[in-house]
Amino acid sequence: MAVTIKDVARRANVAPSTVSRVISNSSRISEKTKERVREAMKELGYHPNLNARSLANKSTKTIGVIMPNSAKVAFQNPFFPEVIRGITTKAYQEGYGLYLSTGQTEDEILEEVKQMVYGGRVDGILLLYSRVNDKVMPFLLEHGFPFVLIGRPYNIDESKVTFVNNDNYKAAKTVTDYLVLLGHKRIGFIGGNLDYVVTVDHMKGYEQALQNANIELREDYIVHHAEVKEGGQDAVIELMSIDQRPTALVVADDIMTFGVIRMLEDMEVHVPDDMSIVSFNNVMISELSSPPMTTVDIHIYDLGLQATHCLINKINDPDIEEKKVIIPHRLIKRQTCKKME
The missing domain is CATH 3.40.50.2300 (Response regulator)
Structure with a gap:
């Protein structure tokens, strides 16, 4: 026979309504009482019927x-x-x-x-x-x-x-400023899908930093691809085919940057000696890549x-x-x- 709320109430020596409030984690019930009721539920093997509760409360949780x-x-x-x-x-x-x-x-x-x-x-x-x-x-x-x-x-x-x-605009402006301060003037931008607002904000920050530094914005230095490893690889092929290649890159995402670094390695373009790179997100791969990525931790x-x-x-x-x-x-x-x- 199935264990009921009344059985739990008897075991915990409380009213059935108290058990119900404990199940819904009501702030009206003290932690001490909650512990006693939960212990009784555990001892009796009681599991609340959440579907029934959801119907009653008009909530799915x-x-x-x-x-x-x-x-x-x-x-x-x-x-x-x-x-x-x-x-x-x-x-x-x-x-x-x-x-x-x-x-x-x-x-x-x-x-x-x-x-x-x-x-x-x-x-x-x-x-x-x-x-x-x-x-x-x-x-x-x-x-x-x-x-x-x-x-x-x-x-x-x-x-x-x-x-x-x-603040994706500010983050992209900051990393571009950082590359400018390192002496770079040919700075490329590898962005994600232009349908996404984060890409739009990254681009605006990048462009503003170049404008503030009186560096010409070159359309051929800006490419967009899916934010996966293959997207980074395809972006590098585009940028490396330019006569006057960038010396630094702002890349929208760490997983793309991983693809960028791997493709540059295949081309015998060394990071950071031949190409500096700043990325975004600070996921685990950014620290484990070779070399470890300079990136923006967005938490x-x-x-x-x-x-x-x-x-x-x-x-x-x-x-x-x-x-x-x-x-x-x-x-x-x-x-x-x-x-x-």
């Missing part, structure tokens, strides 16, 4: 996590496992599960979001990217559905959206953690004001940059 494309492609980049590590840490603390998107195109992703919203599958949604011509965000705003963006809204009033982001884990914190606050209080959270960045100097002689 689930967060939808929307990737920029299929998980198979996204997880090639260490950014996404790390940001999800931050998300799951906070979600677990608050008793939420995750519902990961699997759509491979913009239309498939939008359809999946519609199913999450119309089908009542999730209580709120985390967007792990920001597109220039996004379809998902306008849909969520139109339906008043709780969501938080990791990134910066584009062509949408920022006061209407809660978002967690880095990916904190992006996920803070975004989830904001979303759960919105779920619990639909009238809460929208807010902007900027996660600080830090330049990590390693061994891929060298002063021009």
Whole structure:
């Protein structure tokens, strides 16, 4: 015979309503009582029927996590496992599960979001990217559905959206300034997909730094590819075919930089002696590469953690004001940059 809340209440010597509040982690119950009730649940082998509770509360205790494309492609980049590590840490603390998107195109992703919203599958949604011509965000705003963006809204009033982001413009300007201070004047830019706002912000920071240093902006020094190793390799082939090659590169992502370094090695172009490189993200591969990458730590884990914190606050209080959270960045100097002689 199945163990019930009443059985747990008798074992813990509390009212059944107290057991129910402990299951929902109510702040009205003392930690001492919670420990006693949880111990009774453990001894009796009681597991709450979360589906039944969700129906009663009109809550799924689930967060939808929307990737920029299929998980198979996204997880090639260490950014996404790390940001999800931050998300799951906070979600677990608050008793939420995750519902990961699997759509491979913009239309498939939008359809999946519609199913999450119309089908009542999730209580709120985390967007792990920001597109220039996004379809998902306008849909969520139109339906008043709780969501938080990791990134910066584009062509949408920022006061209407809660978002967690880095100052990507400032970060890109800083690293370009750093290369200028090392004496470089031929500085290339390897960016990610131009559909993403982070790429737009990186480019603006790079261009502003060159302008401030009175260095001519060369269109042939700017290339864009997917933020995977192969994208970095393809970018190098383009840039190395130019008559007057760059002496330094700003690369949008560590995994791309890994491909850049490998391809330069094949071409017998040595980093940093022949080419200085600054990257972004500071994922594990940046420290383990040869040579170790100079990169910008954008605190990916904190992006996920803070975004989830904001979303759960919105779920619990639909009238809460929208807010902007900027996660600080830090330049990590390693061994891929060298002063021009």
